[in-house]
Amino acid sequence: MNFYFVLSGTLAILTAFGVFESFIKKSGVNRFFVALFLLVTAVLSLFGNIEIGGYGISLNLFVYAIAFIVLLTKLKSVKGILAAFISCLIILAFLVCYNAFDLSNFEYNFVQPYIYLALLCGCILAFICPNVSSVFCGTLLGGLIFEVAIYNINLDLGMANLQIGGELALTCTLLCCVSYALFFGMKQLFVNFRLKKQSKTNN
Numbered sequence: 067m068n069f070y071f072v073l074s075g076t077l078a079i080l081t082a083f084g085v086f087e088s089f090i091k092k093s094g095v096n097r098f099f100v101a102l103f104l105l106v107t108a109v110l111s112l113f114g115n116i117e118i119g120g121y122g123i124s125l126n127l128f129v130y131a132i133a134f135i136v137l138l139t140k141l142k143s144v145k146g147i148l149a150a151f152i153s154c155l156i157i158l159a160f161l162v163c164y165n166a167f168d169l170s171n172f173e174y175n176f177v178q179p180y181i182y183l184a185l186l187c188g189c190i191l192a193f194i195c196p197n198v199s200s201v202f203c204g205t206l207l208g209g210l211i212f213e214v215a216i217y218n219i220n221l222d223l224g225m226a227n228l229q230i231g232g233e234l235a236l237t238c239t240l241l242c243c244v245s246y247a248l249f250f251g252m253k254q255l256f257v258n259f260r261l262k263k264q265s266k267t268n269n
Contacts, residue, residue, distance in 0.1 A: 069177065070111045070237050077244065078104035089247050093198045094140060103133055107236070115229060127231030130239070134206055137199040149195040153204025154211070156194075157238060160187050161212040184238040188245025192253055198243055205242045209235030 080086065081101040090097045107126045115122035141147050160183050188201070195201050213235055217228040 068111060068233060069181070070233050070240070071108050073237065073240060074104045074108035074111065077240070078102075078108060086247060089198075089251055095137075095198075103129065111233070111236075115231075122229040124229070124231030124233075124236065126236055130206060130231065130236060134203055137202050140197070140199045141203065145196055146200050149197075149200035150204035150207075152194055153191055153201050153242075154208040155204075156190065157184075157187055157205045157208035157242065158212055160184075161209065161234075161238070162215075165212075165216065178234075180234055180238060181241060184241035185245045187238070188242040188247075189249045191242060192246050192249035195246065198246060198250075201246045202239060202243050205239045206235070209238050 078101050081090070081097060081104060084097065086100075087097055090100055107129050110125040110129065113125055115124050117123075141150060161180070164180050164183055187205070191201050191205075195204075210230065213228070213230060213232060
């Protein structure tokens with residue numbers, strides 16, 4: 067059992083019971099499809115990769131590609147597209163910095179350090195991106211670019227092993243979206259509280 071399975075399965079159950087319903091409605095996404103997406107990816111994460119052309123490709127990547135196309139169509143404004151581009155650069159910078167440190171001497175049970183970085187990244191994006199579609203598209207693209215970049219580095223070192231849609235990239239994408247949703251909701255509550263306080267003061 068991997069971390070992605072636990073994360074995605076838990077989120078699928080919570081979404082099915084309407085925990086994130088208000089945020090999902092504001093995002094213009096159907097709650098049923100979000101729960102189904104999470105459930106399918108949780109199950110597929112147990113099957114690992116398939117070999118296509120000598121490269122390892124995650125089964126989840128096909129599901130994420132469909133979600134990417136659907137959410138990309140929702141980025142109709144220049145602001146949304148620019149936010150997705152910024153999200154891509156931020157997650158790419160986080161993953162490059164993460165890869166620069168040699169953490170092989172440390173042992174981690176289940177929870178890897180990049181998980182905390184993804185949560186932090188989602189928090190930062192909550193103050194930059196106007197919607198979750200930008201976060202999802204940007205972080206997924208950034209994670210895939212990172213995987214290709216690492217492959218090219220390993221190719222030069224004679225350790226070529228390309229895995230597209232690995233657990234790191236997909237987990238980062240999912241965690242960034244969850245973290246974004248939580249911090250964006252907290253930010254909205256704070257703004258609403260401040261507006262109510264100002265209106266009471268004015269009255």
